[in-house]
Amino acid sequence: MIYDSLLDVPLDEPGDDGDDRLVPGVEGVSHEPDPGPRFLLSLVGEPDLVVPFRGPLQIRSRGPAVKAMKRALSRAGYVKWHRFDGVFYKGTREALMEFQRDAPGVSVDGVYGPLTHRKLARFYDAYAIEYLLGETVSPEQKKRNAFLAQLMYVYNRRWQVAYSQTRPFDLRRPPSALDCSASGEWAAKWAGIPSPSGYSGYGYGNTDTQIARLRSLGRERDSIRDAEIGDPKFYGRGGDPSHVAYYIGHKEGVARVWSFGSYPAKILDASYRHDSIGVYALLA
Incomplete structure (x- = not known):
């Protein structure tokens, strides 16, 4: 579901x-x-998994899920806002690792997995959430x-x-x-x-x-x-x-x-x- x-x-x-x-x-x-957005990472104990997980994502991953993640990284303050595409580049990995260093309890490995998602989910915008809810629907x-x-x-x-x-x-x-x-x-x-x-x-x-x-x-x-x-x-x-x-x-x-x-x-x-x-x- x-x-x-x-x-x-x-x-x-x-x-x-x-x-x-x-x-x-x-x-x-x-x-x-x-x-500011980075302060939100210090909040612990509140439910934050309110965005469907479509991963894992890593170098060479492609698709709208990557674009959605990059928009979230930007809103969290780790990537300059621009016209994002759906490709997971080396620079994407570096920004993700910087986020992981700031996020408590997350491995700094440059892979977008479930634990990283729990921390980044709060920064997804409505566009990204809508896409991740389902691609082919009535x-x-x-x-x-x-x-x-x-x-x-x-x-x-x-x-x-x-x-x-x-x-x-x-x-x-x-x-x-x-x-x-x-x-x-x-x-x-x-x-x-x-x-x-x-x-x-x-x-x-x-x-x-x-x-x-x-x-x-x-x-x-x-x-x-x-x-x-x-x-x-x-x-x-x-x-x-x-x-x-x-x-x-x-x-x-x-x-x-x-x-x-x-x-x-x-x-x-x-x-x-x-x-x-x-x-x-x-x-x-």
């Missing part, structure tokens, strides 16, 4: 995650300024993969994206702050698919506008077992939606969702809340 390595991420603890009812005047939580699955890639791009940067209910929300990439519904709107924009809230959703959509539109289109699923990648799952007491998370797949019988109900974004068991309203199809 092409999503297996995404689902290898340990489930996060819900904490206070889960109520995105818009509150006037709430500006969101603050977070530490981004100290047009609908390609759209869902693009949506999932955007969410995982934010997850990789979750310590640099604040939680905020401010409207209009940040539509730039990477965003500075989002909330649960804004995450889906933002991901839809950059994936090139319709906003879950409809045309007016970009920048302003929320749980109410999302569920209203999806209900009007008759997109409710029978259960989470019928969900497809990217489908929104709504929560709220008394049927009043106060939170939305996005389905990313099943692992060992557990449905998992991507959630940004509090800082930082999390990957959770879909049943972590007991006030589920329902699951809806992201696409027709």
